[in-house]
Amino acid sequence: MKLRNTRSFLLVIALLAPVFASAQNADTEELNIIEMELEKAAPPAPAPRAFQEQTAKDAAISGFSGLGTLAPFSEISVIQKRYLPKTGRFQLFGGLTTVTNDPFFLTFGGVAKASYFFSETWGVELNYFGLTTSNRQGTDDLRSELNVTTENLVYSKSYVGLDLMFVPIYGKMTWFNQKIVPFDLYFSGGLGTTATQSGENAATLHLAAGQIFAISKAYAFRWDFSWNFFNATGIDKSTSTFNNLFLTVGMSWFFPEASYR
Numbered sequence: 001m002k003l004r005n006t007r008s009f010l011l012v013i014a015l016l017a018p019v020f021a022s023a024q025n026a027d028t029e030e031l032n033i034i035e036m037e038l039e040k041a042a043p044p045a046p047a048p049r050a051f052q053e054q055t056a057k058d059a060a061i062s063g064f065s066g067l068g069t070l071a072p073f074s075e076i077s078v079i080q081k082r083y084l085p086k087t088g089r090f091q092l093f094g095g096l097t098t099v100t101n102d103p104f105f106l107t108f109g110g111v112a113k114a115s116y117f118f119s120e121t122w123g124v125e126l127n128y129f130g131l132t133t134s135n136r137q138g139t140d141d142l143r144s145e146l147n148v149t150t151e152n153l154v155y156s157k158s159y160v161g162l163d164l165m166f167v168p169i170y171g172k173m174t175w176f177n178q179k180i181v182p183f184d185l186y187f188s189g190g191l192g193t194t195a196t197q198s199g200e201n202a203a204t205l206h207l208a209a210g211q212i213f214a215i216s217k218a219y220a221f222r223w224d225f226s227w228n229f230f231n232a233t234g235i236d237k238s239t240s241t242f243n244n245l246f247l248t249v250g251m252s253w254f255f256p257e258a259s260y261r
Contacts, residue, residue, distance in 0.1 A: 057119045082170065083182040084214035085258045086117040093222060095250015097129060102244070103156040105155045107133045111248050121167050125188060127206065127226075129159040129246070154196050154232040154242050161192020161206045184212045186224075196242075212252060220252045227243070 093113035099105070108130055115125035133155045169185035187209050194204045210224020228244045 005061060028164075037250050057125060082120065084212070084217055084254065085120065085165070086123065086182075086184075086254065087119050089117055089254050089256065089258065091115040091117070091125075091252050091254050093250055093252045095222070095248050097131075097246045097248040099131075099156075099244045100247050102155065104136055104139045104153055105133045106136055106170045107131050107244070111246075111250065115165060117165075120170070123165040123167070125165050125190075127159065127161050127163060127165045127192065129156070129188075131156050131158055133157070154198065154234055156228070156242070156244055157197055158195045159192055159204060159206070159228060161190050161204060163188040163190035163206060163208065182214045186210060186212065194228060194232070196232050198233070200232055204230040205227050209230075210248075217258050218254050220254070221249075222252045223247075223249045 064075075078086050091114070093111070093115075095111045097109050097111045099107035109130050111130075112128045113125055115123050117123035165186055165188045167184050167186040170182070171185070172180050172182050175181050189205075189207045192204045192206055193201045195201055206226060208224050208226035210222060210226075213221045215221060224247075226246045226248060227248070229241070230240055230243075231241050233239045
């Protein structure tokens with residue numbers, strides 16, 4: 001009887017063992033799922049401080065709001081040599097000129113200039129204007145039709161003077177989007193004498209403004225407006241104030257060679 005009961009007990013245990021194993025496996029799987037959910041809900045571990053600072057800096061720079069923190073703008077500069085340096089060099093200029101503001105006479109001539117530059121900003125220049133003058137058509141009409149003569153009007157035969165040059169602006173411009181042309185914008189002023197058709201040498205105030213366009217380190221195209229103011233005496237012995245506005249264009253040669261550039 002006992003043996004039968006024992007066998008019956010062992011048979012029941014054998015039949016229930018898979019059920020217990022399955023239940024244990026289900027409990028284990030449920031515990032794993034709960035652990036994964038807890039890990040997801042937990043806050044992430046903080047990143048190292050150095051990584052956080054670098055990430056914040058990169059984000060600010062990518063939005064252009066932090067560019068000013070890279071380096072003080074006052075310490076940023078562009079270093080570029082002048083294409084046509086002038087310091088310690090001479091300039092010889094030759095060109096043509098005309099008076100643009102005389103209603104009675106047509107005046108043309110040649111211009112020669114010689115200058116020396118102490119620096120890129122300051123220099124001195126000697127000017128010579130050789131001029132030739134003829135009557136305009138209106139002047140001849142006044143004489144022939146109205147018997148109005150203009151002999152008492154004064155016109156210039158030549159001018160010689162010395163200027164102080166000031167070159168405050170250096171820039172660049174494009175030539176039909178094909179070439180970059182450096183240039184200097186200058187102002188000058190000085191004193192000289194104007195020889196008139198009556199043989200008088202009149203003291204003259206000379207003012208000028210123009211540009212020098214670099215072609216190479218030795219040659220340049222140059223143009224300017226120059227204004228001469230002087231008092232001169234007509235044939236009736238009366239003294240009047242005259243002014244000539246010259247437009248001058250020509251070429252410049254700089255020497256010696258700019259070996260230091």
